[in-house]
Amino acid sequence: MLGDNIKALPQGLSLISFVISSILLLIWIFVPSLKEYSAITMKANSASCLVLASIALAILKEPSTKNNRIQFFIARACSAAVFLIGLLTTIQYFAQIDLGIDQLIVTDFLNEESRTYPGRMSPIASICFVMLGLGLFFLKTPSEKTKGIHLSSMFFLPLSILSFFTTIGYLYGEQTFYKVGPYIRISPITAGLIFMLCLGGFIANPTEGPVKTLLSRGLGGLTSRKLLPFVTALPLALGLLRTKGEELGWYDLQLGVSIYAMALVLILLSMLLFVSNQLDEFYFREIELKEKEQYTSNKIKETAERLAEAVKARDEFLSISSHELKTPLTSLRLQAQLMKRSIQSNSFREYTDEQMYKIVDQTDRQVTRLNRLIDDMLDITRIRSGKFSINKEKFDFADLVTETVARLKPMFEEAKASVPVIERRDSSIGYWDKMRIEQVMNNLLLNALRYGEGRPISVNLIRYESALRISIQDQGIGIDKERLDKIFDRFERAISANEISGLGLGLFIVRQIVQAHGGRAWGESELGQGSTFHFELPLLRDEPFTS
Amino acid sequence: MSTKILVVDDSEDILILLSMLLRQSGFDVVLASNGEEAFEIVKKDQGIEVVVSDILMPKGDGAWLLAQMKKNKIHTPVIFITAGSDFSRELALEQGAIELIKKPLDIDVLENVIKRVVT
Numbered sequence: 128m129l130g131d132n133i134k135a136l137p138q139g140l141s142l143i144s145f146v147i148s149s150i151l152l153l154i155w156i157f158v159p160s161l162k163e164y165s166a167i168t169m170k171a172n173s174a175s176c177l178v179l180a181s182i183a184l185a186i187l188k189e190p191s192t193k194n195n196r197i198q199f200f201i202a203r204a205c206s207a208a209v210f211l212i213g214l215l216t217t218i219q220y221f222a223q224i225d226l227g228i229d230q231l232i233v234t235d236f237l238n239e240e241s242r243t244y245p246g247r248m249s250p251i252a253s254i255c256f257v258m259l260g261l262g263l264f265f266l267k268t269p270s271e272k273t274k275g276i277h278l279s280s281m282f283f284l285p286l287s288i289l290s291f292f293t294t295i296g297y298l299y300g301e302q303t304f305y306k307v308g309p310y311i312r313i314s315p316i317t318a319g320l321i322f323m324l325c326l327g328g329f330i331a332n333p334t335e336g337p338v339k340t341l342l343s344r345g346l347g348g349l350t351s352r353k354l355l356p357f358v359t360a361l362p363l364a365l366g367l368l369r370t371k372g373e374e375l376g377w378y379d380l381q382l383g384v385s386i387y388a389m390a391l392v393l394i395l396l397s398m399l400l401f402v403s404n405q406l407d408e409f410y411f412r413e414i415e416l417k418e419k420e421q422y423t424s425n426k427i428k429e430t431a432e433r434l435a436e437a438v439k440a441r442d443e444f445l446s447i448s449s450h451e452l453k454t455p456l457t458s459l460r461l462q463a464q465l466m467k468r469s470i471q472s473n474s475f476r477e478y479t480d481e482q483m484y485k486i487v488d489q490t491d492r493q494v495t496r497l498n499r500l501i502d503d504m505l506d507i508t509r510i511r512s513g514k515f516s517i518n519k520e521k522f523d524f525a526d527l528v529t530e531t532v533a534r535l536k537p538m539f540e541e542a543k544a545s546v547p548v549i550e551r552r553d554s555s556i557g558y559w560d561k562m563r564i565e566q567v568m569n570n571l572l573l574n575a576l577r578y579g580e581g582r583p584i585s586v587n588l589i590r591y592e593s594a595l596r597i598s599i600q601d602q603g604i605g606i607d608k609e610r611l612d613k614i615f616d617r618f619e620r621a622i623s624a625n626e627i628s629g630l631g632l633g634l635f636i637v638r639q640i641v642q643a644h645g646g647r648a649w650g651e652s653e654l655g656q657g658s659t660f661h662f663e664l665p666l667l668r669d670e671p672f673t674s
Numbered sequence: 675m676s677t678k679i680l681v682v683d684d685s686e687d688i689l690i691l692l693s694m695l696l697r698q699s700g701f702d703v704v705l706a707s708n709g710e711e712a713f714e715i716v717k718k719d720q721g722i723e724v725v726v727s728d729i730l731m732p733k734g735d736g737a738w739l740l741a742q743m744k745k746n747k748i749h750t751p752v753i754f755i756t757a758g759s760d761f762s763r764e765l766a767l768e769q770g771a772i773e774l775i776k777k778p779l780d781i782d783v784l785e786n787v788i789k790r791v792v793t
Contacts, residue, residue: 446759450730453757454685457778461691464781468698489687
């Protein structure tokens with residue numbers, strides 16, 4: 128990542144600075160014949176300062192430096208030496224004295240500028256070294272900040288501006304940027320290396336100052352890293368083009384400045400748009416995320432509500448079904464206990480045949496009731512798990528109705544309702560699942576008995592071209608129109624549990640069976656006016672056995 | 675004179691069976707198929723010593739019957755029998771019942787409770 132590259136910069140910068148300045152120092156000491164060349168107008172003292180500063184930075188950029196006391200001591204000693212050399216030279220300039228430090232290492236050659244103070248570095252360089260020394264010295268002080276600015280930054284910041292200025296001066300040929308008064312100029316190499324070390328010093332302290340933003344993982348860090356090369360290199364290059372172009376006669380002042388200004392505006396504008404675009408993208412992504420979050424949390428809420436409803440329905444079903452199962456079980460248990468006691472007390476033979484028949488018949492009916500409840504519950508499980516299958520066979524629907532009614536005859540008598548008679552008008556032969564359709568008829572007839580208040584119940588068959596419609600009508604309590612479709616749902620009943628018993632599964636199963644045949648089931652009713660339940664089964668002409 | 679018991683249940687089967695069993699044991703049994711019917715009987719017949727009543731019934735459930743009896747200062751002890759799971763013994767006692775027996779009930783248990791109540 129770019130961040131890691133930037134973190135490795137101090138190492139590279141200090142290495143470059145170290146190599147260049149030590150070569151120049153060695154030349155001063157060992158190759159006096161090369162002194163005169165302009166490349167080495169960097170004085171021996173400046174070269175020494177740069178070597179020392181490079182060593183200090185190389186050591187200090189490691190985060191663990193503080194733990195290694197010897198290394199830390201060396202780095203601080205180097206920084207202090209840089210500071211001291213810079214300070215003494217500055218004092219020499221201001222106090223107009225000679226402390227004899229200028230030619231301590233080597234004797235200078237004399238040219239126009241160095242004749243006044245042989246071997247002495249430029250006043251700009253001396254001030255730079257004072258600040259560089261201090262900045263490096265305080266590089267690892269704990270961040271007890273002075274109003275947000277780290278101690279080292281307080282020296283690096285002006286230093287970077289100063290050294291940058293002198294570098295620019297050389298780049299654009301502006302002498303006042305690198306030469307003060309009558310004194311010797313600062314060498315371009317010195318200025319450049321000081322700038323580099325200063326930069327390294329900034330980066331070596333990545334949790335402080337401008338580098339903090341540059342290295343941050345946030346949007347700001349990302350944008351600033353992307354823009355950094357443009358912000359620094361482009362204006363410099365443009366400026367260079369502007370001055371050099373005019374020098375070369377490519378354009379005059381007016382044209383040059385206009386082009387320069389225009390180019391700057393374009394660059395700044397494109398950067399502005401880039402940053403705005405980044406911010407916008409971030410902003411809209413944030414909004415989108417928030418909307419998604421909202422959507423997800425709504426979905427979760429909905430699901431939770433549905434689950435809670437399902438759990439409630441299941442609990443109710445369990446409570447109702449246990450009640451429904453226990454009622455026939457109670458009869459069975461009491462019957463068994465009656466028998467037991469009769470046998471014990473030898474009163475068994477006192478029962479008449481009719482009484483005996485009634486007891487056994489009761490047992491039989493309770494077992495049938497239990498069996499039907501269990502079958503209903505199993506059907507629900509099958510429907511829920513998708514294992515509900517239809518096995519079609521050919522039969523006459525009217526026969527089936529007659530059979531079912533005949534089987535339910537005792538219940539009709541018990542309910543004091545007359546047994547319905549089916550008028551056979553059209554052929555009602557079809558191709559359906561006989562057992563399932565019988566279950567449908569059974570459920571609807573039992574409902575009619577249960578809610579019919581003992582009044583007559585009628586069954587009607589109507590044959591349409593492609594369907595057979597069966598209607599079961601009672602004249603009982605009826606049902607609210609609004610609840611009419613709801614009672615086809617699972618666990619729904621026309622009236623509350625303690626009025627009439629039942630699991631609330633009958634109509635649900637009816638609809639499932641009819642729909643599995645490709646038909647439909649519905650009800651018509653009004654409160655107090657009785658109910659009619661209809662279902663239609665398709666009559667397929669091309670069924671294999673309908674001929 | 676034998677103890678007179680009023681048995682209330684909406685299931686005809688259970689009514690018949692309970693009456694047969696209790697009569698065999700020497701009780702005098704009166705039957706009602708819902709709360710309203712039962713209330714009319716206890717109001718008129720002062721001789722009833724125990725009421726055995728189902729809870730979940732159409733036309734006046736067990737709780738209703740109990741409340742009506744309390745209102746009319748009829749203090750005949752009531753034993754609840756229920757197949758439901760929602761009604762706890764604590765709730766039944768709180769409402770003023772003597773005991774709650776869960777269905778499918780054991781006739782021996784019922785008779786023991788009746789005897790305990792009568793003596």
